[in-house]
Amino acid sequence: MDEITRVVLVGAGHAHLHLAANVDRLIARGAHVTLVTPGAFWYSGMASGMLGGDYRDDEDRLDPTALMRARGGDVVQDRVVSIDRRQRRLHLANHEPLAYDLLSLNLGSEVYRPSRLAPPGTPDVWAAKPVHRLWQLRQQLESTLATSAPPPRLAVIGGGPTGVELTANLLALFERYGRSPRVTLVGNDARLLPGAPRGAGRWVARRLMRRGARLELAASAMAWEPGTLHLDDGSQVAADQLLLATGLVAPELIATLDLPQDAHQGLAITPALHSPDDPRLFAVGDCAWLASAPYPKLGVFGVRQAPVLLANLEARLSDEPLQPFHPQRRYLSILNLGDGRGLALRGRLWWRGRSALWLKRHLDHRFMATYRAEDDTD
Missing domain, CATH: 3.50.50.60 (FAD/NAD(P)-binding domain)
Structure with a gap:
């Protein structure tokens, strides 16, 4: 196998946040790792609560730059405009092209905007x-x-x-x-x-x-x-x-790739989280589509994919077998209703009230505190 040393992570979603906090594991295997992201990580799980006044803006965001640099990784604060898979280069909006040997996309998703309601640039x-x-x-x-x-x-x-x-x-x-x-x-x-x-x-x-x-x-x-x-x-x-x-639909960048994909669901991936037509290109979270076991566009799946993605990037660096990701069939989703109550859903089960919101807040704060604590080690 060709030597692999340049690993580039595009996007600071749930999975790449985990990789940023553990980038030293990739560096220990001889990789030079770069995160490309235009800005902070905003946590979707607390977004509605922030809108309703439960949280300040700084409580709902993290700095992936600090996580990366604290463990020896590099960061380019920019946006990828195109990907040249033949030359293995990323073209950026404001920087010179960036070469890669392994590429991981964690781009999130975009809200579908019906043109009849919201042509581009429509105010309000x-x-x-x-x-x-x-x-x-x-x-x-x-x-x-x-x-x-x-x-x-x-x-x-x-x-x-x-x-x-x-x-x-x-x-x-x-x-x-x-x-x-x-x-x-x-x-x-x-x-x-x-x-x-x-x-x-x-x-x-x-x-x-x-x-x-x-x-x-x-x-x-x-x-x-x-x-x-x-x-x-x-x-x-x-x-x-x-x-x-x-x-939610996949970001526009996905549509520019000449790889198997679904127009709305995202880039097709194998259970090992890479494109079936390009084993050097991994994708996780909302921008990816696991055709053999589709999963909804929820942050919990990016969180669950994170350790598998990290292990598989390590495996590629060491020429070892990859492991599969198995999405869970049932998952817990809790809505913050803004009045001190929550609505918890798991399959056909549901419950509502203050205990549901307490559980949501506990889980959300625990997730954010994990990476704030990592940040504090700088």
């Missing part, structure tokens, strides 16, 4: 990702909620877990300032949380309405102009701003 249209935009939305809303001026009317598009959580935390932000909520949730399905047990969907719908949200279900958003959202049944919703929770 927000999305669940990137997470730092939710902090900007909160700042903008607070600047109005703290005054006597009427706050904007908001419409959240999407009745899945993300749409529910964002709606609940927008209500929480209004409640913190003693203002009457002006939030409408629009969902395609006839019920909220269509993938969850019916009882959970009914309970959360009642909870949101009791707190003042308006629900428009079994409805599709067809067009938007400032002040008015048009639905497919001809009705209208008053909306000065939109918040999109319309599902």
Whole structure:
């Protein structure tokens, strides 16, 4: 096998955060490791709580640069614009091309933006990702909620877990300032949380309405102009701003690769987490698609892939066998409802209340504290 010394990690997602904290293990096997990332790691698990006022922005982000450099890795703060697999080079927005022998992509995902609602550059249209935009939305809303001026009317598009959580935390932000909520949730399905047990969907719908949200279900958003959202049944919703929770798709960079992929799900990978057509190119998290065992775009899967990815990069450096990743069939998902309560979902099981939110906060703080502690060792 050709000598492998240059390992490049693109993106600071859940899995690469783990690699940054353990990069000395790759260096010990003779690798020079570089992380390419445009900025901080923002934790999606606390994003809605940050929008609702539970967390400050600095509580929801980490610095992967400190983790890498503390253990001998390098960092290039930039964005990859294209990948030349033949020459094994990355073309960056603001730096010279970067060569690699092994490449790992942990790019996350983007919110699907229907062109009929949000052409590129449309103001007053927000999305669940990137997470730092939710902090900007909160700042903008607070600047109005703290005054006597009427706050904007908001419409959240999407009745899945993300749409529910964002709606609940927008209500929480209004409640913190003693203002009457002006939030409408629009969902395609006839019920909220269509993938969850019916009882959970009914309970959360009642909870949101009791707190003042308006629900428009079994409805599709067809067009938007400032002040008015048009639905497919001809009705209208008053909306000065939109918040999109319309599902996640792979980043545009993935589509530029001449490798097997799904237009929405991401780059096809083997159970060993590399492309079936390019064993030098690994991909994990939301930007990857394990066709043999598809998994949803949730951070828990990036976390579970992290030790397998690290072990397989070590194996490639030492010409050893790779190990497979087996995604779990059942997983725990907990929604922060912004009112001191959570909604926990695991398969067909669900429970709600303060204990569910306590568990979510415990898990989220434990995850963040792990890497803050790693950072403190610098």
